[in-house]
Amino acid sequence: MDLKDLFLNYQKHESQNVTFLGRVRSHRQGKAVSFLVLNDGTSLNDVQVVYKSEVEGFDKIKDARVSSIVEVYGEVIVTPRKPQPFEIQAKKLVLLDQAVEEYPLQKKEHSPEFLREIAHLRARTKTFQSIFRLRSSLAYAIHKFFQEQNYVYVNAPIITGNDAEGAGEAFVVTTREDGNYEEDFFGKKASLSVSGQLHGESYAQAFNKIYTFGPTFRAEDSNTSRHAAEFWMIEPEIAFIDLQKNLEIIESMVKFVINYVMENNLDELKFCEKNLEFGLIEKLTKVRDAKFQVCTYEEVINTLKIAVDEGHVFENNDIKFGTDLGSEHEKYICEVVYKGPTFIINYPKDIKAFYMKQNDDNKTVAASDLIVPGIGELVGGSQREDDFEKLIRRCKDMGVNIEELDWYNNLRKYGYYKSAGFGLGFERLVMYITGASNIRDVISFPRTPNNLLF
Amino acid sequence: MDLKDLFLNYQKHESQNVTFLGRVRSHRQGKAVSFLVLNDGTSLNDVQVVYKSEVEGFDKIKDARVSSIVEVYGEVIVTPRKPQPFEIQAKKLVLLDQAVEEYPLQKKEHSPEFLREIAHLRARTKTFQSIFRLRSSLAYAIHKFFQEQNYVYVNAPIITGNDAEGAGEAFVVTTREDGNYEEDFFGKKASLSVSGQLHGESYAQAFNKIYTFGPTFRAEDSNTSRHAAEFWMIEPEIAFIDLQKNLEIIESMVKFVINYVMENNLDELKFCEKNLEFGLIEKLTKVRDAKFQVCTYEEVINTLKIAVDEGHVFENNDIKFGTDLGSEHEKYICEVVYKGPTFIINYPKDIKAFYMKQNDDNKTVAASDLIVPGIGELVGGSQREDDFEKLIRRCKDMGVNIEELDWYNNLRKYGYYKSAGFGLGFERLVMYITGASNIRDVISFPRTPNNLLF
Numbered sequence: 068m069d070l071k072d073l074f075l076n077y078q079k080h081e082s083q084n085v086t087f088l089g090r091v092r093s094h095r096q097g098k099a100v101s102f103l104v105l106n107d108g109t110s111l112n113d114v115q116v117v118y119k120s121e122v123e124g125f126d127k128i129k130d131a132r133v134s135s136i137v138e139v140y141g142e143v144i145v146t147p148r149k150p151q152p153f154e155i156q157a158k159k160l161v162l163l164d165q166a167v168e169e170y171p172l173q174k175k176e177h178s179p180e181f182l183r184e185i186a187h188l189r190a191r192t193k194t195f196q197s198i199f200r201l202r203s204s205l206a207y208a209i210h211k212f213f214q215e216q217n218y219v220y221v222n223a224p225i226i227t228g229n230d231a232e233g234a235g236e237a238f239v240v241t242t243r244e245d246g247n248y249e250e251d252f253f254g255k256k257a258s259l260s261v262s263g264q265l266h267g268e269s270y271a272q273a274f275n276k277i278y279t280f281g282p283t284f285r286a287e288d289s290n291t292s293r294h295a296a297e298f299w300m301i302e303p304e305i306a307f308i309d310l311q312k313n314l315e316i317i318e319s320m321v322k323f324v325i326n327y328v329m330e331n332n333l334d335e336l337k338f339c340e341k342n343l344e345f346g347l348i349e350k351l352t353k354v355r356d357a358k359f360q361v362c363t364y365e366e367v368i369n370t371l372k373i374a375v376d377e378g379h380v381f382e383n384n385d386i387k388f389g390t391d392l393g394s395e396h397e398k399y400i401c402e403v404v405y406k407g408p409t410f411i412i413n414y415p416k417d418i419k420a421f422y423m424k425q426n427d428d429n430k431t432v433a434a435s436d437l438i439v440p441g442i443g444e445l446v447g448g449s450q451r452e453d454d455f456e457k458l459i460r461r462c463k464d465m466g467v468n469i470e471e472l473d474w475y476n477n478l479r480k481y482g483y484y485k486s487a488g489f490g491l492g493f494e495r496l497v498m499y500i501t502g503a504s505n506i507r508d509v510i511s512f513p514r515t516p517n518n519l520l521f
Numbered sequence: 522m523d524l525k526d527l528f529l530n531y532q533k534h535e536s537q538n539v540t541f542l543g544r545v546r547s548h549r550q551g552k553a554v555s556f557l558v559l560n561d562g563t564s565l566n567d568v569q570v571v572y573k574s575e576v577e578g579f580d581k582i583k584d585a586r587v588s589s590i591v592e593v594y595g596e597v598i599v600t601p602r603k604p605q606p607f608e609i610q611a612k613k614l615v616l617l618d619q620a621v622e623e624y625p626l627q628k629k630e631h632s633p634e635f636l637r638e639i640a641h642l643r644a645r646t647k648t649f650q651s652i653f654r655l656r657s658s659l660a661y662a663i664h665k666f667f668q669e670q671n672y673v674y675v676n677a678p679i680i681t682g683n684d685a686e687g688a689g690e691a692f693v694v695t696t697r698e699d700g701n702y703e704e705d706f707f708g709k710k711a712s713l714s715v716s717g718q719l720h721g722e723s724y725a726q727a728f729n730k731i732y733t734f735g736p737t738f739r740a741e742d743s744n745t746s747r748h749a750a751e752f753w754m755i756e757p758e759i760a761f762i763d764l765q766k767n768l769e770i771i772e773s774m775v776k777f778v779i780n781y782v783m784e785n786n787l788d789e790l791k792f793c794e795k796n797l798e799f800g801l802i803e804k805l806t807k808v809r810d811a812k813f814q815v816c817t818y819e820e821v822i823n824t825l826k827i828a829v830d831e832g833h834v835f836e837n838n839d840i841k842f843g844t845d846l847g848s849e850h851e852k853y854i855c856e857v858v859y860k861g862p863t864f865i866i867n868y869p870k871d872i873k874a875f876y877m878k879q880n881d882d883n884k885t886v887a888a889s890d891l892i893v894p895g896i897g898e899l900v901g902g903s904q905r906e907d908d909f910e911k912l913i914r915r916c917k918d919m920g921v922n923i924e925e926l927d928w929y930n931n932l933r934k935y936g937y938y939k940s941a942g943f944g945l946g947f948e949r950l951v952m953y954i955t956g957a958s959n960i961r962d963v964i965s966f967p968r969t970p971n972n973l974l975f
Contacts, residue, residue: 091936135936164937164938188723203673214657221965226751238695240693244700269641274562281736282736284680478641514707
């Protein structure tokens with residue numbers, strides 16, 4: 068039986084015999100009784116198995132090393148006065164496979180850096196059990212949120228001939244070593260996608276509501292705790308809606324996924340709270356229950372100016388219309404000023420992408436960033452430019468290759484009435500919800516500059 | 522309101538006024554009354570809007586072209602004697618955006634080849650509405666099947682330094698044009714993954730039950746209706762189980778996803794049946810309700826030999842132990858002999874991968890292919906070799922780079938007791954369930970040799 072089921076139903080099995088397999092997490096031998104702590108991966112909880120020298124299989128089991136696989140046959144003893152709710156009094160133990168002595172994950176604490184070097188093993192630790200089970204649940208919660216509302220899941224292409232958005236930061240995909248792309252597999256230069264948004268937008272014109280959820284790539288030479296060369300993005304797009312409705316969808320999605328893991332993964336969240344971020348569950352509860360605030364970029368600038376005038380010191384104190392807000396500014400706004408999740412809307416057009424809808428003031432676009440306490444930007448979204456001429460002008464002003472994107476721009480000619488969407492970096496969400504502070508620790512096998520293990 | 526909701530609830534809205542937006546699919550003007558057929562993408566069903574010259578907005582709406590966006594305000598008239606269950610008697614019509622005359626998707630029939638060239642628009646046709654909504658539902662059904670059984674969803678890496686499986690067929694990922702990989706982004710040669718299985722296996726040792734679901738790539742120069750350079754795979758892996766249990770999981774997964782779309786997407790399936798594959802729903806019903814058969818490769822060889830002796834002609838008539846079964850053989854076995862889904866197990870080791878568990882007969886491995894009527898192989902799986910020495914010997918025999926894979930092979934040293942899993946090509950599943958005969962028609966933006974549009 069799975070340990071997950073045993074932990075759910077141990078009371079039903081009180082004084083009964085059960086059978087299960089598990090990996091040895093620790094093994095302590097005493098004079099009278101010995102203790103095996105086992106886990107089978109289905110639950111964050113370990114089970115303690117108590118045995119004496121009379122147990123069947125003693126001769127072999129007494130030498131079981133950490134990480135060995137053991138089959139247990141024994142009685143469930145409910146232990147209301149001990150930290151664990153029950154233990155197993157072994158009747159028979161089979162050492163199914165003995166691990167070598169040099170198993171790299173012994174009981175002692177390991178540094179995150181060391182664990183990254185054994186990424187194929189680190190998911191066996193409780194920290195990574197928690198992180199990667201939460202990652203899995205979050206992925207499912209996202210699918211569930213959109214599927215239950217009739218969104219169509221679109222697999223945007225990973226290999227793209229469309230370099231427009233990735234200018235300079237896209238990996239090339241090739242079968243050659245000489246850069247002769249005309250003779251290459253696709254007969255032209257191919258790159259790894261940096262975003263599925265533009266392809267997704269064309270599908271929103273067909274299905275009304277779509278979302279992508281797939282890997283994206285950036286060949287950016289940044290060695291920070293928040294950048295990876297390979298990461299997953301969720302990019303929903305909804306036809307016939309404006310920026311305001313887009314904010315409502317973002318808000319309900321964020322609350323839905325938080326609520327989902329609070330209902331389904333409380334053990335993992337508690338472990339993360341204890342080991343990764345103090346106050347994690349209270350933080351998530353607040354976000355789930357908050358009414359997200361909305362303010363304009365211009366209001367933010369004014370607020371920040373006042374803060375500077377009153378003596379607050381930012382690393383970048385040069386606050387004016389046009390300033391690209393840094394994480395320090397975003398955190399000040401949502402942590403100090405609004406004390407909760409906040410949408411900043413209507414950014415200056417010059418610091419945002421070509422496809423965002425120009426507002427009537429001729430200087431801002433209908434863009435929104437959702438900023439949250441503790442991490443800053445979590446979701447970026449916008450209403451899209453629906454006017455073909457304006458869109459082309461923005462492409463030209465910003466040096467976007469019009470020929471490459473004619474298929475995208477032309478969507479505006481074929482019947483187009485509003486469209487809006489957003490992008491959520493999945494790893495950023497996982498970091499926010501687990502409290503992990505390094506993106507390398509929420510990706511199974513992370514890829515960063517000069518780092519390609521496994 | 523969404524047209525999907527309107528179709529579900531039109532009776533509740535009888536004789537009431539409703540408002541919705543839609544794209545013009547056709548527009549027919551008569552002397553007394555005119556007809557707009559609209560769709561908003563949320564439903565496969567079109568709604569017919571009837572209007573007279575007195576309708577508010579007539580002057581503009583009378584010129585609405587195909588693909589324009591229209592806002593409708595009108596009364597729901599239930600029409601039990603007409604093909605459609607209801608129509609809308611318009612009170613007010615607003616032409617929100619007029620499409621150009623040169624819209625490529627006019628009402629006439631288009632060839633699949635032409636539609637592939639306008640992949641950004643083809644999802645607006647009913648055929649591709651059906652295919653891509655089914656694709657989306659199937660993806661969700663797969664997540665649902667595994668998540669509800671406590672599997673952990675693992676995002677195996679896409680960029681890999683691990684060339685072992687893809688020998689010669691992997692795309693290179695680079696930021697250079699000279700093949701100097703030591704100076705490249707990762708400091709070594711990087712490829713696009715051809716399979717997430719090996720990485721997934723290491724996670725099954727941590728979580729017991731995992732599945733991957735992500736894109737994989739093959740730089741194979743085949744221009745067939747069943748090959749694409751970019752496709753999605755589902756690769757579950759379960760620790761502590763053998764081949765037999767693996768077959769049970771495959772069988773229940775296939776039945777679950779078929780049942781899911783039959784319950785949730787019957788409209789789309791009916792459309793596919795009418796337009797893509799005669800008898801589709803009966804085919805799927807039979808698979809859902811069948812008991813999958815199991816036979817050994819050796820039994821298959823004997824059966825095929827007898828068929829040849831009795832005069833059956835295969836393209837490859839040279840049937841002996843060691844023959845790599847072709848699609849023609851697989852179809853004969855499941856369509857003529859077993860008349861239903863059939864697992865073929867215990868293949869000769871020389872035609873299967875290095876990681877499959879060697880059987881005691883020393884000539885076969887614990888592999889299984891699920892073959893189904895109409896398409897042949899749908900799922901391939903195996904129990905993995907758990908003996909470190911045997912695994913290394915197979916690597917050497919088959920020319921697999923042991924150094925590159927030491928992390929994978931070493932899993933056998935760290936406590937390892939049985940593991941099995943399988944691979945399901947997602948596009949093959951979508952083709953099977955929609956009846957689409959070309960893989961290019963079940964991928965939003967397909968990638969094949971010399972073909973990289975969008």
